[in-house]
Amino acid sequence: xxxxxxxxxxxxxxxxxxxxxxxxxxxxxxxxxxxxxxxxxxxxxxxxxxxxxxxxxxxxxxxxxxxxxxxxxxxxxxxxxxxxxxxxxxxxxxxxxxxxxxxxxxxxxxxxxxxxxxxxxxxxxx
Amino acid sequence: xxxxxxxxxxxxxxxxxxxxxxxxxxxxxxxxxxxxxxxxxxxxxxxxxxxxxxxxxxxxxxxxxxxxxxxxxxxxxxxxxxxxxxxxxxxxxxxxxxxxxxxxxxxxxxxxxxxxxxxxxxxxxxxxxxxxxxxxxxxxxxxxxxxxxxxxxxxxxxxxxxxxxxxxxxxxxxxxxxxxxxxxxxxxxxxxxxxxxxxxxxxxxxxxxxxxxxxxxxxxxxxxxxxxxxxxxxxxxxxxxxxxxxxxxxxxxxxxxxxxxxxxxxxxxxxxxxxxxxxxxxxxxxxxxxxxxxxxxxxxxxxxxxxxxxxxxxxxxxxxxxxxxxxxxxxxxxxxxxxxxxxxxxxxxxxxxxxxxxxxxxxxxxxxxxxxxxxxxxxxxxxxxxxxxxxxxxxxxxxxxxxxxxxxxxxxxxxxxxxxxxxxxxxxxxxxxxxxxxxxxxxxxxxxxxxxxxxxxxxxxxxxxxxxxxxxxxxxxxxxxxxxxxx
Numbered sequence: 001x002x003x004x005x006x007x008x009x010x011x012x013x014x015x016x017x018x019x020x021x022x023x024x025x026x027x028x029x030x031x032x033x034x035x036x037x038x039x040x041x042x043x044x045x046x047x048x049x050x051x052x053x054x055x056x057x058x059x060x061x062x063x064x065x066x067x068x069x070x071x072x073x074x075x076x077x078x079x080x081x082x083x084x085x086x087x088x089x090x091x092x093x094x095x096x097x098x099x100x101x102x103x104x105x106x107x108x109x110x111x112x113x114x115x116x117x118x119x120x121x122x123x124x125x126x
Numbered sequence: 127x128x129x130x131x132x133x134x135x136x137x138x139x140x141x142x143x144x145x146x147x148x149x150x151x152x153x154x155x156x157x158x159x160x161x162x163x164x165x166x167x168x169x170x171x172x173x174x175x176x177x178x179x180x181x182x183x184x185x186x187x188x189x190x191x192x193x194x195x196x197x198x199x200x201x202x203x204x205x206x207x208x209x210x211x212x213x214x215x216x217x218x219x220x221x222x223x224x225x226x227x228x229x230x231x232x233x234x235x236x237x238x239x240x241x242x243x244x245x246x247x248x249x250x251x252x253x254x255x256x257x258x259x260x261x262x263x264x265x266x267x268x269x270x271x272x273x274x275x276x277x278x279x280x281x282x283x284x285x286x287x288x289x290x291x292x293x294x295x296x297x298x299x300x301x302x303x304x305x306x307x308x309x310x311x312x313x314x315x316x317x318x319x320x321x322x323x324x325x326x327x328x329x330x331x332x333x334x335x336x337x338x339x340x341x342x343x344x345x346x347x348x349x350x351x352x353x354x355x356x357x358x359x360x361x362x363x364x365x366x367x368x369x370x371x372x373x374x375x376x377x378x379x380x381x382x383x384x385x386x387x388x389x390x391x392x393x394x395x396x397x398x399x400x401x402x403x404x405x406x407x408x409x410x411x412x413x414x415x416x417x418x419x420x421x422x423x424x425x426x427x428x429x430x431x432x433x434x435x436x437x438x439x440x441x442x443x444x445x446x447x448x449x450x451x452x453x454x455x456x457x458x459x460x461x462x463x464x465x466x467x468x469x470x471x472x473x474x475x476x477x478x479x480x481x482x483x484x485x486x487x488x489x490x491x492x493x494x495x496x497x498x499x500x501x502x503x504x505x506x507x508x509x510x511x512x513x514x515x516x517x518x519x520x521x522x523x524x525x526x527x528x529x530x531x532x533x534x535x536x537x538x539x540x541x542x543x544x545x546x547x548x549x550x551x552x553x554x555x556x557x558x559x560x561x562x563x564x565x566x567x568x569x570x571x572x573x574x575x576x577x578x579x580x581x582x583x584x585x586x587x588x589x590x591x592x593x594x595x596x597x598x599x600x601x602x603x604x605x606x607x608x609x610x611x612x613x
Contacts, residue, residue, distance in 0.1 A: 037601035039601065039604035066546075087605065088605070
């Protein structure tokens with residue numbers, strides 16, 4: 001199970017790649033493996049303002065429909081349109097082509113509420 | 127894009143592929159052309175129906191029927207679906223001419239017997255589940271949930287409390303609960319279960335507030351565990367001004383022991399197709415009576431069957447009602463079946479039903495615990511949850527693979543991957559109508575599969591192989607659904 005060192009994580013199995021006031025968000029390798037084959041991803045619209053740990057979308061796999069939470073607050077500046085035709089990208093490359101959305105962060109300090117790779121690894125291994 | 131026919135139907139030709147032009151039966155040969163009856167605007171240019179001989183049609187559907195699996199063929203331990211045997215006598219009664227041939231527009235005075243059936247079923251359900259009144263209008267559980275939430279919405283509107291927009295749903299709830307709430311425009315709050323798989327008073331306090339509308343629960347919950355704190359939970363929800371909704375999917379566990387009304391629920395549904403009698407599982411017509419506490423009776427869907435001076439009547443003029451939830455008098459034949467089942471069992475019989483359903487579930491739970499993890503290892507109610515998590519970690523075999531292998535051994539698979547809080551879950555509900563021998567054989571078959579997982583997992587990955595259709599590609603079916611046949 002991959003837990004890249006350069007990312008931050010939430011207990012709900014999302015990852016964040018920080019770049020100044022921007023962040024890219026996706027679900028972890030552990031999450032995609034637990035969900036199984038993903039068949040549909042519903043994302044917020046560009047321009048939506050979302051709050052940390054709020055419910056912002058839905059991920060549907062062959063097993064279940066699960067809520068998607070945002071690990072940080074901000075305004076959605078981009079969503080991964082490619083997932084509409086290729087939701088399997090989340091399974092193939094959860095940290096790459098399977099990214100979900102990009103945020104302009106409203107509260108960058110919220111990073112302090114997130115987990116470091118080693119901490120997340122411990123939670124996911126349980 | 128359509129698939130080649132042979133791939134779609136696994137060897138059985140489709141009805142569209144059978145037959146020849148001009149081979150259709152001749153029953154309507156002398157009928158006048160359709161133009162005689164219908165305006166040109168609704169006539170189609172083309173109507174590509176198959177043209178088959180009657181014999182071909184009979185053979186085709188008989189073959190298909192031989193390939194289906196249902197409770198009449200074998201054990202069907204589908205958790206939370208209560209796939210019990212449906213006594214034939216109930217069907218026979220519903221099929222009597224006096225019921226089956228009654229036109230829905232028959233005036234009340236000529237349909238007294240049918241109305242009496244509806245009235246007595248309504249009264250019996252109210253007494254059995256502790257509600258003031260039931261509506262027989264909704265056609266299924268989720269339909270009743272929708273009706274109940276519409277009632278809650280109207281009730282709060284009448285009280286000037288339209289700000290109440292939150293519906294609380296435990297994380298073990300049936301998926302229909304949050305879906306119904308969202309359909310009604312409520313926001314859903316998911317409530318985490320505690321380490322014992324229950325909703326706790328402490329957790330519910332955290333989410334209650336002036337915006338609380340409804341808390342939807344089932345008891346026993348989907349882990350098959352009784353929510354012992356239900357009375358306190360209901361008191362907390364009521365103190366916050368909210369309503370309690372009982373999802374009756376698991377009512378087979380409680381009949382004669384406790385009543386949702388006594389637990390503090392204000393609204394509930396009963397799936398008579400699960401808890402009583404009515405063949406189900408194929409998506410067929412269901413029956414979801416909706417019960418309410420006294421102060422919500424005026425909101426029930428119309429029509430309501432009432433008794434006045436010894437006469438039964440359908441009452442439509444109820445100003446506070448949310449209106450009809452469906453056409454006519456719902457699935458009336460199901461009301462007949464349900465009442466027949468109720469009267470055949472009586473109060474003591476229904477208590478015995480729940481008793482044996484719980485006994486069977488616990489007997490099977492203890493047997494299964496010998497070879498699979500059971501994350502909540504305490505006395506359960508009508509169903510229990512096992513997990514294939516350890517098998518997945520050690521041998522790569524998932525709940526899905528166990529389920530598929532059960533099909534090869536002549537069993538319907540249990541509900542899998544639900545409830546969501548148990549990884550690799552198998553949710554097993556044997557019901558009261560199965561014998562000890564059936565339960566023993568099923569446990570032995572599942573045990574054999576678990577042993578195979580350790581020695582030859584590939585056999586399980588390939589399963590099923592003894593069924594008409596092998597392992598289906600569920601991912602492709604979801605990603606590229608192909609829902610209709612095209613030439």
